[in-house]
Amino acid sequence: xxxxxxxxxxxxxxxxxxxxxxxxxxxxxxxxxxxxxxxxxxxxxxxxxxxxxxxxxxxxxxxxxxxxxxxxxxxxxxxxxxxxxxxxxxxxxxxxxxxxxxxxxxxxxx
Amino acid sequence: xxxxxxxxxxxxxxxxxxxxxxxxxxxxxxxxxxxxxxxxxxxxxxxxxxxxxxxxxxxxxxxxxxxxxxxxxxxxxxxxxxxxxxxxxxxxxxxxxxxxxxxxxxxxxxxxxxxxxxxxxxxxxxxxxxxxxxxxxxxxxxxxxxxxxxxxxxxxxxxxxxxxxxxxxxxxxxxxxxxxxxxxxxxxxxxxxxxxxxxxxxxxxxxxxxxxxxxxxxxxxxxxxxxxxxxxxxxxxxxxxxxxxxxxxx
Numbered sequence: 311x312x313x314x315x316x317x318x319x320x321x322x323x324x325x326x327x328x329x330x331x332x333x334x335x336x337x338x339x340x341x342x343x344x345x346x347x348x349x350x351x352x353x354x355x356x357x358x359x360x361x362x363x364x365x366x367x368x369x370x371x372x373x374x375x376x377x378x379x380x381x382x383x384x385x386x387x388x389x390x391x392x393x394x395x396x397x398x399x400x401x402x403x404x405x406x407x408x409x410x411x412x413x414x415x416x417x418x419x420x
Numbered sequence: 421x422x423x424x425x426x427x428x429x430x431x432x433x434x435x436x437x438x439x440x441x442x443x444x445x446x447x448x449x450x451x452x453x454x455x456x457x458x459x460x461x462x463x464x465x466x467x468x469x470x471x472x473x474x475x476x477x478x479x480x481x482x483x484x485x486x487x488x489x490x491x492x493x494x495x496x497x498x499x500x501x502x503x504x505x506x507x508x509x510x511x512x513x514x515x516x517x518x519x520x521x522x523x524x525x526x527x528x529x530x531x532x533x534x535x536x537x538x539x540x541x542x543x544x545x546x547x548x549x550x551x552x553x554x555x556x557x558x559x560x561x562x563x564x565x566x567x568x569x570x571x572x573x574x575x576x577x578x579x580x581x582x583x584x585x586x587x588x589x590x591x592x593x594x595x596x597x598x599x600x601x602x603x604x605x606x607x608x609x610x611x612x613x614x615x616x617x618x619x620x621x622x623x624x625x626x627x628x629x630x631x632x633x634x635x636x637x638x639x640x641x642x643x644x645x646x647x648x649x650x651x652x653x654x655x656x657x658x659x660x661x662x663x664x665x666x667x668x669x670x
Binding site: 320330331353359360363374378380391399402403407409414417 | 447448454458472476486507528544550644647654664665669
C-alpha cells in the first residue's frame with residue numbers, strides 16, 4: 311500500500327475562495343449593523359430590540375455553519391442530523407423564559 | 421455475490437466500506453461532539469436568560485452618554501444614583517465601558533466589538549487554511565494556520581484584559597458592585613467556558629500547525645486534520661456570536 315489514503319468527502323465548489331470572502335463581508339456587515347443598532351437604540355428598552363439582535367445572531371450563525379463549516383455542501387442527511395436536534399433548544403429557551411418570568415413575579419411578592 | 425467489496429482498508433474507511441453521509445469518521449465525530457457542545461453552551465445561555473429574566477429590567481440610563489467623561493469613582497457614583505441595585509439587572513452598557521490605554525472615557529461595546537472582529541478575522545484565515553489544504557498548498561496552509569493562531573491568542577489577551585478590569589472593579593463569583601450576585605457569576609462562568617474553548621482551540625491549532633510544517637499531512641495525502649480543527653474553531657466563533665449578543669448587546 312502507498313503512504314497516501316483515499317478519503318470520501320463531498321465536493322467543494324470551485325469558487326470556494328470567493329464564497330469565503332463574500333461570507334466574510336456578510337459577517338462583518340451584520341456585526342457592523344449590530345453595533346450601529348446598539349448605539350441608535352441605546353436608550354430604548356423594548357422587547358423587539360432584543361429580538362432584532364437575536365435574529366441577527368441566528369443569521370450570522372447560518373453563514374458560519376453553512377459556508378465556513380461547509381454544511382451547505384454536505385449531504386442533507388448530515389445537515390438534518392446536526393441542525394434538527396437544536397429544535398429542542400428553542401423549546402428549552404421558551405420554557406425557561408416563561409419560568410423566569412414567574413420567578414420574577416414570585417421574587418418581589420412578599 | 422461481490423465478496424471482494426468488503427476487503428477495503430478498514431483502517432481508514434468505515435467497516436462497511438462506504439462512509440455514511442460521505443464524510444470521514446473523524447469529521448462526523450467532530451460534528452457530533454460539536455452538537456453536544458452546542459447543547460452545553462445552550463444550557464449555560466438559557467440559565468443566563470432564566471436568571472436575567474427573573475430580575476427586573478435594567479434601569480434606563482439617562483446620565484452618561486458614549487464618549488462622556490468617566491470618573492475613577494464611576495461604579496460607586498452610579499450605585500449612589502440608584503443605577504446599580506440588587507433588584508434590577510445592571511445595564512451592560514454601564515459595566516463593560518472600558519478600552520485599553522484610554523482612561524476616563526465612557527466607551528460601551530467598543531472593546532468587545534474589537535474582540536468580535538478579531539474572532540471573525542481568525543475564522544476567515546482558518547477557512548482559507550482549509551481551502552488551501554484542499555489544493556495541497558503546504559505554504560499557504562501554514563501561513564493561514566499561523567494567522568489563525570495569532571488571532572486566537574489576541575482574542576485570549578483581550579479576554580484576560582476584560583476579566584482583569586472587571587475583577588478590578590470588585591466583581592467576584594459571590595458578589596459585585598453592579599447588582600445581582602448572579603450577574604458577575606454568570607459572566608465569569610459563560611465567558612470563562614468560552615475562553616477555555618478558545619484556549620483549547622489555539623492549542624489544537626498549534627499542534628496541527630507544527631504537523632503542517634513537519635509535512636505530516638503532505639505524506640498522508642490530505643489535510644483533513646486542518647478541516648477538523650477548523651470545524652472546532654468555527655464553532656468557537658459561532659458561540660461567541662451568541663455570547664456577544666446576550667451579554668453585551670441585549
